[in-house]
Amino acid sequence: MIFATFIGVDKHDKCVTFAAFLLSHEIIGDDTWAFNNLKKSMERNAVVIVTDQCPAMKVNIRNAFSAENGLHSIKHRLYMSYIMQKFPIKLGNHLCKETDFMEKMKAYIWSSVLEIDEFEIGWK
Incomplete structure (x- = not known):
């Protein structure tokens, strides 16, 4: 299984793990539940998500964190x-x-x- 974490920076410039989840596959829709729960717990979209070049992740992020959900759209970037x-x-x-x-x-x-x-x- 694939272990994925949501790590961010808090208002004190400290790294914080916001959430973690296990994926059985890297396919479109497989991580939608994790994104939806993250949005629900944060009550907003993240500002930026940084990932590898997984095509499924690109689609899932665009779908889950779009401006259509009434929140600000997210920026998706790749790891340097x-x-x-x-x-x-x-x-x-x-x-x-x-x-x-x-x-x-x-x-x-x-x-x-x-x-x-x-x-x-x-x-x-």
């Missing part, structure tokens, strides 16, 4: 570590492993004070 693992697959091993491209890219990706213009210049 997951994105970084995908770079060699998407861009090719030569570019990522045999050049200094990844080291240069990491400097721009992991910078917390980088402006959009600076990123664009670095990307070029």
